[in-house]
Amino acid sequence: MSTSETYSGKRTAEIVGITYRQLDYWARTDLIRPSAADASGSGTRRRYTYQDLLELKVIKSLLDSGLKLESVRDVFAYLREQLNEDIASANLVINGSKSVVTRSGDELIDILQNGQGVLNVLALGGVKEEVDAAIVELHPGVSDLPTAAEA
Amino acid sequence: MSTSETYSGKRTAEIVGITYRQLDYWARTDLIRPSAADASGSGTRRRYTYQDLLELKVIKSLLDSGLKLESVRDVFAYLREQLNEDIASANLVINGSKSVVTRSGDELIDILQNGQGVLNVLALGGVKEEVDAAIVELHPGVSDLPTAAEA
DNA sequence: GCCTGTAATTTCACCGTCGTGACTTCGCGA
DNA sequence: TCGCGAAGTCACGACGGTGAAATTACAGGC
Numbered sequence: 001m002s003t004s005e006t007y008s009g010k011r012t013a014e015i016v017g018i019t020y021r022q023l024d025y026w027a028r029t030d031l032i033r034p035s036a037a038d039a040s041g042s043g044t045r046r047r048y049t050y051q052d053l054l055e056l057k058v059i060k061s062l063l064d065s066g067l068k069l070e071s072v073r074d075v076f077a078y079l080r081e082q083l084n085e086d087i088a089s090a091n092l093v094i095n096g097s098k099s100v101v102t103r104s105g106d107e108l109i110d111i112l113q114n115g116q117g118v119l120n121v122l123a124l125g126g127v128k129e130e131v132d133a134a135i136v137e138l139h140p141g142v143s144d145l146p147t148a149a150e151a
Numbered sequence: 152m153s154t155s156e157t158y159s160g161k162r163t164a165e166i167v168g169i170t171y172r173q174l175d176y177w178a179r180t181d182l183i184r185p186s187a188a189d190a191s192g193s194g195t196r197r198r199y200t201y202q203d204l205l206e207l208k209v210i211k212s213l214l215d216s217g218l219k220l221e222s223v224r225d226v227f228a229y230l231r232e233q234l235n236e237d238i239a240s241a242n243l244v245i246n247g248s249k250s251v252v253t254r255s256g257d258e259l260i261d262i263l264q265n266g267q268g269v270l271n272v273l274a275l276g277g278v279k280e281e282v283d284a285a286i287v288e289l290h291p292g293v294s295d296l297p298t299a300a301e302a
Numbered sequence: 303g304c305c306t307g308t309a310a311t312t313t314c315a316c317c318g319t320c321g322t323g324a325c326t327t328c329g330c331g332a
Numbered sequence: 333t334c335g336c337g338a339a340g341t342c343a344c345g346a347c348g349g350t351g352a353a354a355t356t357a358c359a360g361g362c
Contacts, residue, residue, distance in 0.1 A: 009338070021322055024339075029320090042339040043329030065247060065269030066222025069320065074217075096216060109260060118216030118273045126267055160310070172350055175311075180348090193311040194357030220348065 006036040006047040015134045016056040023056075031073055032056060053135075055083060057127045058092065067094075067120065075099045087124040094120040157187040157198040166285045167207040174207070182224055183207060204286075206234060208278045209243065218245075218271065226250045238275040245271040 009027075012034075013020045027033050027046065032055055036047035048056075055076070062072050074097040082101045091102045093111055101124070102108045112119060163185075164171045178184050178197065183206055187198035199207075206227070213223050225248040233252045242253045244262055252275070253259045263270060 019322080020338090022320090025321060028340090039339055041329080042327045042341095043337090045329085045338065061269055065271065066219055066225075066245070067217045067269075068219045071217025094217070105264070108263070112259070112263070112272060113256070115272075116274070116277055118212055118218075118271055120216060120269055120271050121263060121266075122269045123267070170350080171310095173348090176349060179312090190311060192357080193313090193355045194309090196310060196357080 006034075006049055007053065009034070009046045009048070011138070012046075012048040012053065012056065014138050015053055015131065016060055017134070018056070018060055026056075026059075031069070031076070032059065050131075051084070053131050054087070054128060055080070057131050058083065058122065058124070061122055061127060062094075062120070065120065065122075071097070083124075087128050090124045092122040092124055094122075157185075157200055158204065160185070160197045160199070162289070163197075163199040163204065163207065165289050166204055166282065167211055168285070169207070169211055177207075177210075182220070182227070183210065201282075202235070204282050205238070205279060206231070208282045209234065209273065209275070212273055212278060213245075213271070216271065216273075222248070234275075238279050241275045243273040243275055245273075 007015065009023055010020055013023045016023075027039070032052065034046040034048045035052050036049050037045065039046045059072055059076070062075070063069065071094070075094055078097070079092075079099050079101065089103070089105075091105075091108050093100050093102060093108065093115075095115060095117060100111070102111065108121070112121075158166065160174055161171055164174045167174070178190070183203065185197040185199045186203050187200050188196065190197045210223055210227070213226070214220065222245075226245055229248070230243075230250050230252065240254070240256075242256075242259050244251050244253060244259065244266075246266060247268060251262070253262065259272070263272075
């Protein structure tokens, strides 16, 4: 799992499937800043890591499902660390402003049976796949993918 | 399951747990209008049915979970009819702008396993319970509840 | 039957969020 | 050194409400 590569703002937006202005807005409002290099005035460049791409794609998925940005902010404030590790078979479950990453399907079913109110469920494996596919398609020249270490 | 009773705007807001202004806004923007009597100029009165209360509470739950109003509008445009029947053990599953009401737990688990992107899951039985409880607590004088016909 | 008080609806201006377009700046690589 | 591409700025627009004042239907009292 090398991927020490970093991505420009523009490419990042393309890979993740959002507008550049949106990425910019998120960076300036502290939702997610580029981990590799932040901007510091016009002329400087932001650099996003592969991890960032993953987080961005999760955010994008949540927005696409109709969640408001504000909730997404809450979720990420509370759980950013949890996303680091291997993600392939995990699920993200959001319950209002609380959220959990479940590692097994059983755990998920358990939560669903006991859960109250609305639960928002996202399969993280799919997110990773989409990001990887987008990188291959949109990122000419570099084949330094995380190459499905765990399925 | 009598409940031919209707509820004023103010009481409806109290029972459902939203502000009157919000209920008003939803009515005038066509998200949900009172079924028993719509307003037609100031001085007139809106009258909501028990069914309306149920729908409103579903909407409220969805909003509380962080969904934007717009998505909720889509969902309801697409599925209002489905909510009529007995609700006690059903689940509402939203996938982007598509949505389904599942009648069994197995069906739900199935959808979760095959589903892509984010799934928003709401147990409808809980919604009904909350509405009934709120009516009892906030609606002095009338004990004409649907009295748990099916569990 | 008429008048009046009250409670509900309307209206209107205003606020915060989530962007967006377009133009300006300016650092950095060639 | 110079141009390009990326970041910054600013004004603007839609959405989702909200507070407060203005309207007005309707019920109760006389």
